[in-house]
Amino acid sequence: MTDLTQAQVRERIAKRLASRHRKEKLFRGLGIASIAFGVLAVVILFSDIISKGSGAFMQTAIQLQVHYDAQVLGIDTVDDESLAWANFSGVIRQALRERFPSATGRSAKRELYSLVSSGAPFTLRDRLADNPKLLGGSETVWLAADDDVDTFVKSLKGSEAGFRGRTSDQKAGWIEQLLGSGELKKRFNTTFFTNGDSREPEQAGIRAALMGSLFTLLVTLTLSFPIGVAAAIYLEEYAPKNRWTDLIEVNINNLAAVPSIVFGLLGLAIFINFFELPRSAPLVGGLVLTLMTLPTIIISSRAALKAVPPSIREAAMGMGASRMQVVFHHVLPLAMPGMLTGAIIGMAQALGETAPLLMIGMVAFIVDVPGGITDPATVLPVQIFLWADSPERAFVERTSAAIMVLLSVLIVMNTCAVLLRKKLERRW
């Protein structure tokens, strides 16, 4: 080995210096590039969804002068029974004929009647039920337009022809006439937030799916968090390290990687076929999602427990604290923020899960808003899946709007997690 002088050593270092700096720069550049890529993807995703879905929060409505004519309705008094079979469609048809007297002949009339949503009679029924004095009188009401009208109006930008679809020239003419006189307007779509699913896009809402998701997550959280944390505490603090606990650990890690549809099949076989729990219910959905999120929660809770410094355990043990006191007084409070983060990640995962719920019947067409964990229900991602599958063009924007609702629920959940964690951490 040759001896190097200090000058030689310095020279060799200097020679490599340029390439070292270059590599440094390259690495930093790569990092920035990957972050930029990620941000770009998110921006594209969000702008696409928002541009497609924001339209769904507005709904075209038509203003009509309706007469609650007792003869047309075929009722004398207003009570539950008479309202059930009163002919509100007739009232609307009459109002439309009065507005456009030029429409004659069967096909023209059918065109005319299809301006208004098939759900409009129910709006009138509710109004009359609320105010029985209206019978025999008349009023001006805004009625939801049919989805074809809605789509056509929304596609009208400037003087372009717009998306016609099934809309005939005659119908387009009426629409433009109504638009010109201000009798046709886009109004805030409350239906979207108050209704359940429907075959008619203008009557379809997210409420049922939102409530279904809420009930399902409630079941999942109340089951998976305590079970997951208890399992993690036992494995981390109590269990001896032997072949059995190793086996359990491997199995938990494996379960975290099992495709979610397998959990759906398991749920179908066990909860529905064996225990005969109701189909399509948030209870079963929650149970299945509990099985699915448990490994995530156990793994993250164990990591949170491992991160608690052993000196704290020793200190408490040295004071004569029993094992349970060590865990509950010292370890758990310190591990809680980490555990909560894991639980929220698990919940977010559960909120977005579709496949296992298809297996247990939560994909059924359910119109009613569920009132409890045993009522038939669907959940947000399944609702998105169902709407994305529907042929009506108006469902395109509703699909995107549902995605926006799902994403906002996720953002709210994550914000809660961050706030909760900060609050718990500040206690020390």
Place this chain on the structure above:
Amino acid sequence: MSTMTLDASARTEAAQAELLGVESVAHSAEVRKTVGRPFIEIAKLRMRDVNVCYGEIQAIHSVSLDIGCNEVVAMIGPSGCGKSTFLRCLNRMNDTIEGCRVEGELSLDGEPIYGPKVDVVPLRARVGMVFQKPNPFPKSIYENVAYGPKIHGIASRRAELDEIVENSLHRAGLWNEVKDRLNKPGTGLSGGQQQRLCIARAIAVSPEVILMDEPCSALDPIATARIEELIDELRANYTIAIVTHSMQQAARVSQRTAYFHLGHLVEVNDTETVFTNPEHELTEAYITGRFG
């Protein structure tokens, strides 16, 4: 994690044995019997033929020692010689380490420390411990000191608890520094204050014995001097066993000093004797700085 540390300590021992060469050969025969004065008439803690194994590795070889009332016994020796392991046997902190076996006869006031019927909770209330790194709970100063009395149900009223906390902090010499901020987190104190807080926490349950595992190794000289003073004051009420790497510290605070070497107890004598006129050649080699 525990297995890693003991592998490491085993390696240290082996390496040391190699390094010492001649000396280790010399001691292997002679160390069998502890020289000096390991036994006293009235013992608070009585240990006879204590063996400790971590799995296959024997960390402590047949150690016998008595620790008397109101006495400070210092344990010195090179790294990995088993003095901390031995100390942790006295309140069964070794129980938490996987694969650790303790054999031999250990008793506190004639009552066995190990045994199927012994409950570690009251034992650890009687034998308190202060660790190498100050480890206050991430709670307020008050909560730190009140924790022991609370879990053992010592104080029946709030006022009583307040009194215990104040007394303990007084005895640990920390009261004047923290009396205005008892509700501030204990982790916000300086290292020396934290260690005194840990001592206050240990004496709050009125233990009979306090074990100290290198209590000053993470502290600066001023904080160290403060703790040493404190140890001397505490001797009036407690029996203290202290492990230390600083021979000056051992000389300053203890009445008797035990020298451990590779898991054997080589010599126990009055501190003065150990540092001025050691009986065993290994002790002499260590205190004169030939190794360790």
